Amino acid sequence: MPIRLYYAPKTRAGRVRWLLEELATPYELVAVDREGGECDGSEYRAIHPLGKVPAIADGEQVVFESAAICLHLADRFPEKNLAPALGTPERGLYYQWIVYGVATVEPAAMATFFAADDEAKATAAAALGEVVGVVGQAIERGGPFLLGEQFSAADVLVGSGLLWGRDMGWLDGQPALAEYADRLAERPAYKASLA
Numbered sequence: 511m512p513i514r515l516y517y518a519p520k521t522r523a524g525r526v527r528w529l530l531e532e533l534a535t536p537y538e539l540v541a542v543d544r545e546g547g548e549c550d551g552s553e554y555r556a557i558h559p560l561g562k563v564p565a566i567a568d569g570e571q572v573v574f575e576s577a578a579i580c581l582h583l584a585d586r587f588p589e590k591n592l593a594p595a596l597g598t599p600e601r602g603l604y605y606q607w608i609v610y611g612v613a614t615v616e617p618a619a620m621a622t623f624f625a626a627d628d629e630a631k632a633t634a635a636a637a638l639g640e641v642v643g644v645v646g647q648a649i650e651r652g653g654p655f656l657l658g659e660q661f662s663a664a665d666v667l668v669g670s671g672l673l674w675g676r677d678m679g680w681l682d683g684q685p686a687l688a689e690y691a692d693r694l695a696e697r698p699a700y701k702a703s704l705a
């Protein structure tokens with residue numbers, strides 16, 4: 511039975527779809543539309559208690575939270591090499607970047623996106639620039655990916671946020687970061703995930 515991805519376009523479900531494409535494993539998209547789609551309101555809350563996307567059903571197992579789903583899927587298909595081995599220095603860096611993506615980059619991006627006025631937006635954008643600059647410095651020191659030569663699920667987690675920000679001009683003035691985002695956007699799996 512293929513993995514079911516509870517999905518809505520232009521949401522964090524996109525990063526899970528990208529990872530599934532990188533894994534080249536069969537999956538099924540289940541449209542979540544709270545206004546009358548295949549999986550609306552209360553029925554969907556049996557899958558995700560807050561009614562949010564993404565979530566997956568992998569056989570009987572349900573997982574929600576995009577980072578947890580990506581960590582789980584990368585481990586589930588070890589032969590695809592999207593996660594370093596447990597207990598290695600690379601695994602530590604892998605955790606670092608995945609958590610940095612959701613716990614540090616995302617809140618800074620949200621603060622910029624939802625800033626109430628121009629002054630607040632400028633302040634938030636400056637803070638976001640510093641936060642994503644850390645990613646750019648890491649790529650400059652040891653790219654082309656966050657773990658060096660090895661592309662991993664960490665690039666999907668961090669990269670999905672950067673690609674969203676790139677479209678809003680948030681990577682302007684950060685050439686290493688912009689090149690990293692361009693490199694990710696060229697991946698066939700990323701392109702397939704947009705279809």
Ligand SMILES: N[C@@H](CCC(=O)N[C@@H](CS)C(=O)NCC(=O)O)C(=O)O
Nearest residue numbers: 521522523561562563564575576577
């Ligand atoms: N931390 C969660 C965030 C999930 C989330 O907020 N999803 C948004 C879309 S990106 C959503 O479903 N919003 C619909 C709603 O809140 O009703 C994750 O990474 O999965």
